[in-house]
Amino acid sequence: MKLSITVVALVAASASAFSPSTGLRATPVGTALQALPEGVKPIVIGLAADSGCGKSTFMRRVTSTFGGEQCGPLGGGFGNGGWETNTLVSDMATVICLDDYHLNDRGGRKISGLTALNTAEQKFDLMYEHVKALKDGKSVMKPIYNHVNGTLDAPEKIEPTPVIIIEGLHPFVDERVRDLIDFSLYLDISPAVKLNWKIQRDMEERGHSLESILASIEARKPDFDAYIEPQKEFADYIIEVLPTDLDPEDKKTLKVRAIQKKGVPDFNPTYLFDEGSEITWTPSADKLSSPAPGIKLAYRQEQYFGNDVAVLEMDGNFDNIQELVYVESNLGNTNSKFYGEVTQAMLSLADSPGSNNGTGLMQTLAAFAIRELYNKKAATAKLAANKKVAATA
Structure with missing residues (x-):
């Protein structure tokens, strides 16, 4: 696929x-x-x-x-x-x-x-x-x-x-x-995160009532379930945003999972520490500071719609994007051109939503994967063109 x-x-x-x-x-x-x-x-x-x-x-x-x-x-x-x-x-x-x-x-x-x-x-x-x-x-x-x-x-x-x-x-x-x-x-x-986001935007910032917000979400849900969500089956890279597992009372901290399909041409899933392993990692607070409820990363192998996938996960926020280089140093297959490029890319868009949590990290890794896929396909096309020219010379 x-x-x-x-x-x-x-x-x-x-x-x-x-x-x-x-x-x-x-x-x-x-x-x-x-x-x-x-x-x-x-x-x-x-x-x-x-x-x-x-x-x-x-x-x-x-x-x-x-x-x-x-x-x-x-x-x-x-x-x-x-x-x-x-x-x-x-x-x-x-x-x-x-x-x-x-x-x-x-x-x-x-x-x-x-x-x-x-x-x-x-x-x-x-x-x-x-x-x-x-x-x-x-x-x-x-x-x-x-x-x-x-x-x-x-x-x-x-x-x-x-x-x-x-x-x-x-x-x-x-x-x-x-x-x-x-x-x-x-x-x-996830529905819980959508609700929290909508409450923050429409209730806290626009003065809408909770009842009107819930009614709006419920009105869209049948069509979303019928026409939008089923497309997940056809995606090779899913960024899943969920409420944190670190504190059940926390409504703002996020757990973000990159679900990466294995076996896709010109794409190698990013891994943590050791490719193909099962790892849960709490980074040293001296190297990656984070507010309560803390921060945790994980990497595991799962099945998703019948396909083998590698899942990279970050739960929690970090205080300083520059310290993300500590996490980057323990990631493999990031498709970066040089050490620290993932962190540099995050810093260049530091004011964008999600830049202090797994949302920005997983989006950046996906962007690098797209760039690598383009470079590989462009190189293959150039090689084929050169062979064609040589054959007609």
Whole structure:
């Protein structure tokens, strides 16, 4: 099975990179989107998750790992009533939000009576055609779902880049799309954590009542259970976010597990201390300080949907990201280019959510795995191209 990862669009940037009058991308002054190198076939990354599960933060970690010059906006638009794009573009990667393939706008869904989670509200044929075209090195005219207005806006032109990331609610539903994905990931946030996050945001920050929050969650649950969660079966890398096991009364500390499928081409799961072993480790407080209730790591071998997986786990928070190098020194198969790169990547996004716990660590390790997979596939393609040239010389 191919590896799948789902990813989300990021923070707002310069709107001048796109033209609202035509919906087509206009290259900003001083930057240039590089043409796809001769013989390079884009790789496709898929990321699946429910709304509000941290896809944007994960995308930030992935795109920063690849580097490259930013050539397009990170989404956002021109405020209420304005045109917007959900697409993130750099000269290395394009992140496409699959909300753009909604069948109906917000008003149309009121008439149909279906939610955006329902697969009947998605244009899977068009999604497949566009992902296939981009993987074949062709440009597409992609629709835009305007999250500000809930409308379907004028399409925008998307050019292929070496890495194409599709993120959203339904990247693994259509078998044809799944077959195009080279690496896939699912962000699995437990119901208890979702509730805590929503209470913190909507009750503490927005003044919503607990009753309204619970009603909102319950209203989405049937469609989430029916259409979103089953996609976990098709993912090769699952980041599972759970309440801590260190203190049953603690509602904010997280236990995060990276469930890594074994036997996936061009991917080797990260391990702790000794590959294939079973380990529970409490780091020395002198080397990795942490607030109560403390911190613990684990590594074990499990079965997940009938597949052999290696599970790396971190429970608890750490006080100082720089001290994470102590943990990094005991990890294997991190796909880093040099010692300390994992910690450096965490420091570069220190203000992002999850940077003081296992969420940021597992997202960073997943981003490095994607980079390594791209490098291996690019090297294989280059070797094949060189052989072809030599054969015709």
